[in-house]
Amino acid sequence: MKRPKLAIVYGAICGGCDVALVNLGEKLTTILEKYDIVYWPAVVDFRRDELKRISEVDIGIYMGALVSSEDIELAKLLRSRSKILVAYGTCTIYGGIPGLSALLGAKRVLEEVRFTLTTSLEEVELPKLAKLPELLESATSILKVVEPNIFAPGCPPSDSVNEALLEVLSDYARGIKPKGRIFLGEPTPLCNKCTRKPTDTSKISMSKIRRLHELKLIEDKCFLEQGVLCMGPVTRAACDLPCIKNNLPCVGCNGPALDIDDMGLEMLSALSSLLLVEEERELLEEGLVKEMDRLVDLIGILYRYTLPSSLLIKLKLGDHRGE
Amino acid sequence: MVEWKPRIVAFLCRWCAGSAAELAGISRLSYPAEIIPIILPCSGRVSPRLIIEAFLNGADGVLIGGCHTPNDCHYISGNFKAFKRVYLLKKLLSQLGMNPMRLRIEWISATEAQKLVRVVEEFLNEVENLGPLGGIFHEKA
Structure with a gap:
């Protein structure tokens, strides 16, 4: 039988989301055995071009905030490739901590970063040499760019949310597809x-x-x-x-x-x-x-x-x- | 270019500020037409969301009118709730970079039609000096 494909993509990520997912340990490995991991920067060595080349992914997980034009492209790319798109973590769904930069705006954020005491002059010149993605005026929610199917909130998502996600993954591998917009975890205050x-x-x-x-x-x-x-x-x-x-x-x-x-x-x-x-x-x-x-x-x-x-x-x- | 006029939404409580607005009408006192009065049961009913939505929908200033503290409120303590909401919201908006003067709360009793007229004129003047919110001018189509 053909194994379903899984891709995990990072936006502006601190790494906490990844750690939270990996923390599930054995439970995660038993489920991932049923999947082909086609893209996951922390685990497998694939370049972004290869993600573009893949025609279809079964489950795509987006982690981290959307802060630059590149993140937006990536979210769109993942949406176009995946049957089920998971918005993983509060940064992806709501903007998260990087979203506070909206108070300053892109220009001031860059200034703050470039002209602190710890930054040397060569680093200041770097953006002129390399063609870097454009920083958005404010970090944005993935909902303003594409429509995900599953939401896993949390900073980072808790064990109960992660387990619910694993359940979705294991159901999918058995042929049960999730329907509609699903928010994992308890919805009440x-x-x-x-x-x-x-x-x-x-x-x-x-x-x-x-x-x-x-x-x-x-x-x-x-x-x-x-x-x-x-x-x-x-x-x-x-x-x-x-x-x-x-x-x-x-x-x-x-x-x-x-x-x-x-x-x-x-x-x-x-x-x-x-x-x-x-x-x-x-x-x-x-x-x-x-x-x-x-x-x-x-x-x-x-x-x-x-x-x-x-x-x-x-x-x-x-x-x-x-x- | 048509001259810009500020738009102000006023949330007035039914018992005091709202009645004052009616009294102003009965007494034939005139006040600027740029203000859109909305009568609510109580100023404590004005949720911060209503105020933000007013700004988002084109208001350049929001006025909230309630009963005098400490004892005039028909619902005992609605005016205090309104005061706290507005004060915290002003703090929030100024942190965001908006001038908190665009939001104003006033206690106007049912008999103070004169005060209502004065407050509206004063506030309109202030907002006019601040200019349009977001720097976009209202032009007539």
Whole structure:
């Protein structure tokens, strides 16, 4: 029998996604035995031209963010070759950490990189000599370029998401094809799964804003109630709660939960309803402002992983006016 | 080139600022036509998303009108919620590089039609000085 073909392609990747997938160990190898790996820079030695030459791949996995014209070409190439395209990792689906560069724009990003103290002059001249791919104004979501079939969110995708992906791979090898748009992992907000329950689930109130080093955390109590900002209410619960279990608040790396498209605005709205609700009458506007000014870098908190797919970035890039 | 006029969307609460707008009408006070008032049950109902969508759909400024703090809100604390939303959103927008002056929140009671007119005129003036959002001019077809 002919074995199905698998291709794994990198965009702007830090390597974490690859490690997360390989971490599955034996489970991965038993499934990959059923596949022909035609392209995977970390594993097999094939050039990009060879990917172009292959007429059809069964499963194509795209990892990493789309930050340059080359990444976009690559995503399009992979889409045209693969029957099933998997968007793997938050960077691919939402823009991820590289997406924060949208705040600076391509020109300033390049300047920052080229003219730091650690960069020597020869390196500055390099782009003129070599023909490098063009850096996009903002990292972008794969959804703005092509339509994937399967989404595996997470930074990096958790074991449960990876196992769900393996299941899809093993089903495919047996002839069962996935249908429609599939989001792997739990779709509900993280709070549903969280073990740190608030004292009163119907009413959480944040009586202060504190950073982690400023207080002694009570280990089984809700972060928000203790004054620590946690993205749990809007984040997809596609992970196994590694942060929560290790006494750290959620940072939103799985992207927005089901039916939320802009997690930052949604969280901002939720935050306003939780923050200082008991004290607002005494504090009045001035007191509220004083406490809210403790939140520095709101974009970094609310949009750490999803800036390029937010409504906000449309305002920034000015591509919103149809008239 | 047709002269550019700013467009302002105003979300007014039904009980205070919205009533003030009606009173302004009854009292035959005139205020600029560049403002598009939208009456909602409560200013606390204005989600940040509504404000961003207004900007995305061509507003150059967004005004939110609610009841005076601390005790005027018909729903007890909606105005405080609105205040927190707007303040945090202003912070967010200025980090993004937009002038936070394009977003304004005012407490206007049902009897303060004069204040509504003053605020609208003032705000319109401010936004006019800031120029169009995104540097694209509205031209009549």
